Amino acid sequence: MHEMSLAEGVLQLVEDTARRENAARVKTVVLEIGRLSSVEPEALAFCFEAVTRGGIAQGAALEIVPVAGAGWCMVCSATVPMEELWGACPTCGSHQVQPTAGTEMRVKEIEIE
Amino acid sequence: MCTVCGCGAGETRVEGDALHPHDHTHVHADGTVHSHNHDHGGDHAHSHGDAALTGAHEHVHTHADGTTHSHAHDEGHGHSHEDATHAALQTSHDHAHRHADGTVHTHTHVHTGDHEHGHGHSHEHGVGGDLDYGTGPARAHAPGMSQSRMVQIEQDILAKNNSYAHANRTWLDERGIFALNLVSSPGSGKTTLLVKTIEALKDRFAITVVEGDQQTSNDAERIRATGVPALQINTGKGCHLDAHMVGHALQRLQPADESLFLIENVGNLVCPAAFDLGEQHKVAILSVTEGEDKPLKYPDMFRAADVMLLNKCDLLPYLEFNADLAEENARRVNPNLTVLRVSATSGDGMAAWLRWIEAGLEAQRGKRSETVDALKRRIAELEAQLGGPSA
Numbered sequence: 001m002h003e004m005s006l007a008e009g010v011l012q013l014v015e016d017t018a019r020r021e022n023a024a025r026v027k028t029v030v031l032e033i034g035r036l037s038s039v040e041p042e043a044l045a046f047c048f049e050a051v052t053r054g055g056i057a058q059g060a061a062l063e064i065v066p067v068a069g070a071g072w073c074m075v076c077s078a079t080v081p082m083e084e085l086w087g088a089c090p091t092c093g094s095h096q097v098q099p100t101a102g103t104e105m106r107v108k109e110i111e112i113e
Numbered sequence: 114m115c116t117v118c119g120c121g122a123g124e125t126r127v128e129g130d131a132l133h134p135h136d137h138t139h140v141h142a143d144g145t146v147h148s149h150n151h152d153h154g155g156d157h158a159h160s161h162g163d164a165a166l167t168g169a170h171e172h173v174h175t176h177a178d179g180t181t182h183s184h185a186h187d188e189g190h191g192h193s194h195e196d197a198t199h200a201a202l203q204t205s206h207d208h209a210h211r212h213a214d215g216t217v218h219t220h221t222h223v224h225t226g227d228h229e230h231g232h233g234h235s236h237e238h239g240v241g242g243d244l245d246y247g248t249g250p251a252r253a254h255a256p257g258m259s260q261s262r263m264v265q266i267e268q269d270i271l272a273k274n275n276s277y278a279h280a281n282r283t284w285l286d287e288r289g290i291f292a293l294n295l296v297s298s299p300g301s302g303k304t305t306l307l308v309k310t311i312e313a314l315k316d317r318f319a320i321t322v323v324e325g326d327q328q329t330s331n332d333a334e335r336i337r338a339t340g341v342p343a344l345q346i347n348t349g350k351g352c353h354l355d356a357h358m359v360g361h362a363l364q365r366l367q368p369a370d371e372s373l374f375l376i377e378n379v380g381n382l383v384c385p386a387a388f389d390l391g392e393q394h395k396v397a398i399l400s401v402t403e404g405e406d407k408p409l410k411y412p413d414m415f416r417a418a419d420v421m422l423l424n425k426c427d428l429l430p431y432l433e434f435n436a437d438l439a440e441e442n443a444r445r446v447n448p449n450l451t452v453l454r455v456s457a458t459s460g461d462g463m464a465a466w467l468r469w470i471e472a473g474l475e476a477q478r479g480k481r482s483e484t485v486d487a488l489k490r491r492i493a494e495l496e497a498q499l500g501g502p503s504a
Binding site for chain 1 (some may be wrong): 261264266267268269272273274352353355384386388408412413444446448496
């Protein structure tokens, strides 16, 4: 979904930071993408390559660090692993699970020179 | 962030406005892409990235042969293309740039559709279809020149949209305006539902509407026919409204204090889920002519919403749609979802929906008076510190 918009968002953060740090080039961009974040990492990587063309981040490597999903199951009163945003609790099968981790989409750090 | 799903940036039109009065990316018919900034005519301050402040005018060109190069207008630099390697069918070609400061660098571009890799400086390409984002870059730089280092950013990718959304929300809260973002697939009956809602409520409080569609101002015209102000935003190739557009719409429409502000998003169950506009609630509309499993197919939207309206319920006798199953699916995705069954056409169930809006507006007004009271208290405290209110 809307990976092109997200890639533009990443580029903005990267370029702003690179400019602030007086970088000549961006070598690596590290993203944290949660499993429950509704982002398709492959599509994001594809779009990233397209939007960075011609800018300071052209050719930068994109590293996507996946973040495991977790949720609070109200029935079990426990934190349980989640594979999907709409998934059931793996212990009790209830859908009363509130995601607590794995919904993030963040630019973690960049390597510049 | 400029609406962009696909590369349709710059096509956003707010009714009556010139095309996008700020950062601009153009894609010309011949494939040339260039971006530039120009001055903002609007009357509210916001930043559009640092480029806008420098006055520099960066251009990115994509030539017919796939070559991309960028340069800044205020620098004046030449560059030459090594034509020997430029044959159309070749997958790679070299590129030499001479910058204003005299630096010359050469790098290799590779243009194939079926594998991705970075455009590094002087790197070798294997024949395999591997992803090699990480190879090459920097290796051609002179020793001592490339002190690479890591910089922590730790920022949400949607940070820019979210900061606009936050600004919108603050603006709305300060005025006690209750804002709803209506989202659904195309054809679920959003506009009809809005028209009926407005007709029922317009005598009791002020209402303003923003209509998002890729093209046409048909929906805004339908809303204006009810007698309330409406502004159409055409997103061009974009598939959702973003907080920045809505911020502009707020400035243009200037909704009254303690009024109802309705945003009809672009008909799309995917992208609008991720873009906070500063609204109090997203309202998802599912019509019974769709499938019961839509909440499972498009879970992000139904999770992002606080209310689901099951619309066109007057058609249930003629359909095999299982409304209970649809509700159950929606609650699987979002256990906290409020579900209301309505028919905008027949009016069935609309009373509950109207009551929900009124309650929300009441709460928003209450929040405002709390804020105003809190501010008054704070002013009184500060005045006390200064030795009492000045005459």
